[in-house]
Amino acid sequence: MTHWSLEGFDLQKFVTDTLAEDLGEGLPGGGHDVTSESVIPADARFSGVMDSRDPISVAGLPVAEAFFRSLEPAMDIEILVEEGAQVPAGTDLMRLSGNARAMLTAERAALNTVQHLSGIATMVREYVDVMDNPDCTLLDTRKTIPGLRHLEKYAVRMGGGNNHRMGLWDAAMIKDNHVLVAGDVAEAVRRARDAGVAQIICEVDRLDQIEPALHAGATRLLLDNMEPPILREAVAMVAGRVPTEASGGINLDTIKAKAATGVDYVSVGRLTQSAPAADIGLDFTPE
Secondary structure: OOOOOEOOEOHHHHHHHHHHHHHOOOOOOOOOOHHHHHHOOOOOEEEEEEEEOOOEEOOOHHHHHHHHHHHOOOOEEEEOOOOOOEEOOOOEEEEEEEEHHHHHHHHHHHHHHHHHHHHHHHHHHHHHHHHOOOOOEEEOOOOOOOOOHHHHHHHHHHOOOEOOOOOOOOOEEEOHHHHHHHOOHHHHHHHHHHOOOOOEEEEEOOHHHHHHHHHHOOOEEEEEOOOHHHHHHHHHHHOOOOOEEEEOOOOOOOHHHHHOOOOOEEEOOHHHHOOOOOOEEEEEEEO
């Protein structure tokens, strides 16, 4: 089996839970693939090819392999392209051969995963290409499907982007509601600093919030919903004291201009929130 792992992600549990959901384990009459068991002989064998019907950036093939191997550990599986590869339509991604029932039972979970993750990676690559700025890094956000964050953020990396916070634990991110409770930007940042938080990202939507946030100890500024002229002014005010991030109102039409203002990062929530699934198929033939 391909050696593949993500820190903080339990691949085997994900595979087990996903297949259990599809098989209806624990439900009346559940726990098996009624169609395959009633139609396909137990000893039937299939060969299969997973391929892309569109140009894509690839992500998730090792997870697909894990689905198939969970039902037949000795299945013959060959991954044909590397994770993160940009491939044209018609590219074969994986070949497999083994028990037909096992393949059919795992097929949907495997395809769903590769389609979803490759869809994210493909959208990320499009944004990186349109941004066309080696001095600015594209970031995702926490707008992920519950339970899939590690996989979705992995797909972002496969598309050429980087990850923002993994969660609520690895950096403070002070937004307008935190400021509302604290009273002002400076007080919110001070509270995080005094609590011993090392990384403090502070959202500002006005230029007059920049100096108070920096003076209080912010380690990065998120410049929210600012147009390019204001972003340039904000970057000049910060003058390299901390990294700057543009966020809000960023799409394929606006990302190039906003990235060109001198910000260090541009973050886009729709990379994980709204990426369409890649068109990937899996065709079987009897052996």
